[in-house]
Amino acid sequence: MSVSVLGSGAFGTALAISLSGNGPVTLWTRNPDHAKAMQSDRENMKRLPGVPLPDGLSVTDSITDAAQNQTLLLAVPMQKLRSVLNEHCEFLAGKTVVACCKGIELNTGLGPIAVLREALPSAQPALLTGPSFADDIARGLPTALTLACNNAPLGKDLQQQLTTTNLRLYRTTDTIGAEQGGALKNVMAIACGAVIGAGLGDSARAALMTRGYAEMQRMAIACGAQPETLAGLSGFGDLTLTCSSNLSRNYRLGLSIGRGETFDPTITVEGAATARAAAAKADDMKIDMPITQTVTNLVSQRLTIADAVAQLLARPLKEE
Numbered sequence: 001m002s003v004s005v006l007g008s009g010a011f012g013t014a015l016a017i018s019l020s021g022n023g024p025v026t027l028w029t030r031n032p033d034h035a036k037a038m039q040s041d042r043e044n045m046k047r048l049p050g051v052p053l054p055d056g057l058s059v060t061d062s063i064t065d066a067a068q069n070q071t072l073l074l075a076v077p078m079q080k081l082r083s084v085l086n087e088h089c090e091f092l093a094g095k096t097v098v099a100c101c102k103g104i105e106l107n108t109g110l111g112p113i114a115v116l117r118e119a120l121p122s123a124q125p126a127l128l129t130g131p132s133f134a135d136d137i138a139r140g141l142p143t144a145l146t147l148a149c150n151n152a153p154l155g156k157d158l159q160q161q162l163t164t165t166n167l168r169l170y171r172t173t174d175t176i177g178a179e180q181g182g183a184l185k186n187v188m189a190i191a192c193g194a195v196i197g198a199g200l201g202d203s204a205r206a207a208l209m210t211r212g213y214a215e216m217q218r219m220a221i222a223c224g225a226q227p228e229t230l231a232g233l234s235g236f237g238d239l240t241l242t243c244s245s246n247l248s249r250n251y252r253l254g255l256s257i258g259r260g261e262t263f264d265p266t267i268t269v270e271g272a273a274t275a276r277a278a279a280a281k282a283d284d285m286k287i288d289m290p291i292t293q294t295v296t297n298l299v300s301q302r303l304t305i306a307d308a309v310a311q312l313l314a315r316p317l318k319e320e
């Protein structure tokens with residue numbers, strides 16, 4: 001069965017390339033010039049240079065054409081998800097919409113599945129998440145991902161449909177766990193980048209990842225997630241990848257904060273807005289999330305890295 005990918009950023013393009021090994025795939029962009037360039041270059045020079053687009057992948061700027069398929073993957077940044085759904089709701093109504101973004105909406109504190117439910121109640125929502133750099137996927141390197149869907153039979157169908165020669169999908173019905181893990185690991189990646197950028201060492205990073213994981217669990221479980229989901233690909237798996245690789249944009253933002261350098265504001269860094277959204281939510285829910293709060297303050301330049309470390313180390317001693 002054919003699928004469409006809406007959003008021709010790095011991740012959408014990489015997924016479309018991998019999925020085209022299963023059958024025809026349509027990749028949609030909102031930008032007609034970008035569509036033309038990809039059609040003639042057979043490459044996404046803007047977002048994923050260096051990887052040819054396979055023959056089975058067609059590019060369009062027509063949402064009508066892209067929405068011909070029943071299964072639509074939505075690969076746009078989290079803070080843009082609702083506006084994309086609103087803008088194209090007449091074409092997306094009744095479709096199976098698989099969100100591929102990682103984050104928490106700033107104004108509402110909602111994750112991708114909850115936003116899908118609110119903005120497009122007639123759609124069947126699912127989430128694809130887990131450790132996966134666009135560049136790796138596009139080059140055919142293997143990884144394993146989580147396909148989360150509350151509707152178990154549909155989740156099973158999607159698992160079959162979206163597994164490719166290099167993407168092995170595991171399924172879960174715990175959409176809350178999958179969306180919380182994918183969102184919060186980006187916040188921890190910023191913190192880890194900052195620690196390494198400031199020269200504080202690998203031991204500090206390991207401590208931060210571990211305590212960050214405890215924070216992720218606290219929030220996710222309070223929202224109704226199952227702990228096993230957090231221990232899986234969408235939580236622990238993606239946390240490990242993102243907190244330890246220079247390929248991660250969240251980690252690189254952290255590195256630049258730690259080094260006192262500036263960072264290109266046009267680069268998609270989901271963890272910055274998500275830290276703010278999660279910190280506000282933690283406040284409301286009375287959940288202790290000191291690392292998330294610290295990242296919020298670091299990103300908004302309300303705190304120096306030296307003060308951040310001093311504050312975290314000075315917290316009252318407690319049981320692990």
Ligand SMILES: NC(=O)C1=CN([C@@H]2O[C@H](COP(=O)(O)OP(=O)(O)OC[C@H]3O[C@@H](n4cnc5c(N)ncnc54)[C@H](OP(=O)(O)O)[C@@H]3O)[C@@H](O)[C@H]2O)C=CC1
Nearest residue numbers: 008009010011012030076077078080101102132133134268
């Ligand atoms: N890159 C990666 O390795 C991975 C990314 N992800 C997740 O995927 C999501 C997207 O990231 P990524 O692809 O890397 O981001 P990019 O910055 O590479 O691309 C974002 C894409 O979203 C499009 N877009 C933004 N706003 C709109 C809109 N209103 N309507 C239509 N299209 C829009 C942009 O279009 P335009 O070019 O016209 O601006 C662009 O194609 C994020 O949530 C990220 O966390 C998940 C796993 C891996």
Ligand SMILES: O=C(CO)COP(=O)(O)O
Nearest residue numbers: 130131132133248249250
């Ligand atoms: O989510 C990702 C890897 O799984 C990509 O991470 P960045 O958005 O930090 O580049």
